[in-house]
Amino acid sequence: MSRQSSPRAPEQLTGQAPVPRINNGTVPPRTDAGAIRYARFLPATDAEGPGRRAALWLQGCSIRCPGCFNPHLWADRGAALVPTGDFAAGLVDQAIAGGSEGLTLLGGEPFEQAAASAVVARSFRDAGLSVMTFTGYHHRDLKRWAEEREDIAGLLAATDLLADGPYLQDRPDLQRPWIGSTNQGLTALTSRYRDLLKDVGTQPDRIEIRVAPDGTIGLNGWASDDQLDALLADLGTRADRPGSGSAAADRPRSGRSTASGRTFVPTITPRPVPADTRSGETP
Structure with missing residues (x-):
């Protein structure tokens, strides 16, 4: 069983991100395995x-x-x-x-x-x-x-x-x-x-791209800023980030990922292709 204590703000570690400490109230234990x-x-x-x-x-x-x-x-x-x-x-x-x-x-x-x-x-x-x-x-x-x-x-x-x-x-x-x-x-x-x-x-870093039947694009792994810009700039809007739809959210982010490693899971909805650029169609 976990000890109970009064909630308090997460500790600020010098030069690091604020990291909540388990058992001090900032991260309620989830002991249900069901x-x-x-x-x-x-x-x-x-x-x-x-x-x-x-x-x-x-x-x-x-x-x-x-x-x-x-x-x-x-x-x-x-x-x-x-x-x-x-x-x-x-x-x-x-x-x-x-x-x-x-x-x-x-x-x-x-x-x-x-x-x-x-x-x-x-x-x-x-x-x-x-x-x-x-x-x-x-x-x-x-x-x-x-x-x-x-x-x-x-x-x-x-x-x-x-x-x-x-x-x-x-x-x-x-x-x-x-x-x-x-x-x-x-x-x-x-x-x-x-x-x-x-x-x-x-061991190499890798990035993987998957295209779903509905056309959405998922990525996982790691790539540099330049690599992601080249891969994603013309594909469409990130749909998985809070605030998606804003100018900031629409620009694909890159760089290192979560505290859980070099991983990201964007979902991108491709922009519609203009009629005059579709294969087999002319202006």
């Missing part, structure tokens, strides 16, 4: 950790790092809320069918749904697959909280590779894959990826 809030699932991607992996973006994050690429995943609203058990089993089946070696949990903040996230993670581990978890909290704090929070302890125990720490937009990491800023850690919690970390700098 349901999980999520925004997106990919059964197979090569951009969200080592090898081909499934990726699950959780909805909801109280850390809210400045420069986060996933502000649309901060609030609880806009999420699918589903029963955890059957959902987890279905994800495992899809991941195996997609040829994935494991699952990456990101968001949003997986440790703010630690109980439900642990159920999903254990389902993958029980199937012989690996788990990578991104978090904006520090590993040292998670270990301390885990002494009193079974849900946090459970998610740590079901994680093979942990990327931890808040994203700092003024400290971009240009050397390591998957990680957004130089303050963030990458730790093997089991032996599964321990050898990989010895030469992690040789």
Whole structure:
């Protein structure tokens, strides 16, 4: 059981984003494992950790790092809320069918749904697959909280590779894959990826683009500002960010992403093609 204390404002860390501290009232514990809030699932991607992996973006994050690429995943609203058990089993089946070696949990903040996230993670581990978890909290704090929070302890125990720490937009990491800023850690919690970390700098960053049947375009992974400008400038309007429709929201953002790593999930609705530029039509 978690200790109760009176709410207080998040602590301001020098040179870092304001990071709420669990158990002080700023992040109410969500110890119910029966349901999980999520925004997106990919059964197979090569951009969200080592090898081909499934990726699950959780909805909801109280850390809210400045420069986060996933502000649309901060609030609880806009999420699918589903029963955890059957959902987890279905994800495992899809991941195996997609040829994935494991699952990456990101968001949003997986440790703010630690109980439900642990159920999903254990389902993958029980199937012989690996788990990578991104978090904006520090590993040292998670270990301390885990002494009193079974849900946090459970998610740590079901994680093979942990990327931890808040994203700092003024400290971009240009050397390591998957990680957004130089303050963030990458730790093997089991032996599964321990050898990989010895030469992690040789792993490439990737960006993936998917076009849905309705024409909307989804991206995940990481790319530079110039690369994103070239890819997205003429495609249309970002539909997933608060305030979409404004001039600022209409211009695709780039740069590093969320406290949960170099990941972003824009959805872009293509602009209609003028009649005089459509294939087979003349003015």
